[in-house]
Amino acid sequence: MNRLIVISGCSGGGKSTLLAELGRRGYPVVEEPGRRIVAEQTRSGGGALPWVDMTAFLHRVIELARRDLKAASPSDKWIFLDRGLVDAMAALQHVTGEPLLKALAGEAQHYHQLAFLVLPWPEIYIQDSERRHGLADAMAEYSRLLEAYPALGYDVCIVPKATVVERADFVLGALRTRMRKLFA
Template identity: 40%
Template sequence: MIHEDEYVAGNPRFAGSRLLVVLTGCSGGGKSTLLGELSRRGYEVRPEAGRQVVREQMHLGGDGLPWADVLKFAELTASRTMYQFNMAVPQERPIFFDRSLVDLVSHLRLKQLTVPAYLDRAVQLYRYAPSVFVTPPWREIYVNEAERSKTFEEACLEYEALVVGYEAAGYLLVEVPRLEVGKRADFIIERL
């Protein structure tokens, strides 16, 4: 456990390191299953902060939900995402992150909402590995869940916004092919 005096915003020791790897992509594109496979293979995985926030807000009857108060949701999720980043201390193997701050900014822009200046600044300061793995839309495996109440077409629009957002933030996107999960994991590991 890290002592509070050792907690450093922006995690400068590892910012921009190839050891902090983002996996993002289309909702329902198999990202969570893929991260589960990477975890099974011994890689450390940080869960999707937005999904955690949705579950907590639903449990509490809160309104910090993307369909209720998207700006509150973004604030809560940004805080959790930065905490996960700040606490990352990779050893020999990379840590995989289920989404990043770029996802939040992309979502707000997709909704044509003003991105708070602090969030734009956070995207520049909280830097992950230069290459980001992205799972494309995949209709055959798309499933709606309580935390994901959108159509496949909406998920595709979200995907397009993510591509624009990550490229604008200076990341190189590596599309993960639509293969069975073991082969998808192999694809990522081979490119680390």
């Protein structure tokens, strides 16, 4: 059984905070590839940044997301990922117009069947040095992901707007319910 759980959805919707809570509860967490690329490119003075060269940035994000998948060791615990390959491929498809998601559809599912998406949440959305795009762009991204995950065969579970503790409880509860249904 695939124990790699992707948490995706709207940029600035509280994914990182949710993942921090899951990590605090003892679950392995994989940090968002895009933020890691931005940090690395900023340190090295590179140009593969979304506000400099979006295509180069997304190619690096895809490469890192694939490495994350290979590095994820089999575990008896859920492993939570802050975004992943589907997000990066959907973004690159949007930027280039290339049918990248069709190519991805030919591959085996990379993550657990149940993909979690956080809703756009204007009240908590903030821009920072790594998130320079506005809320409208984040909401458009969310709409693309809401289409991409089901198109690739994932069951999307929308994480409600709630406290971080309630959100973590929701995610873990949804996974437990899915497991009970599978083995019933």
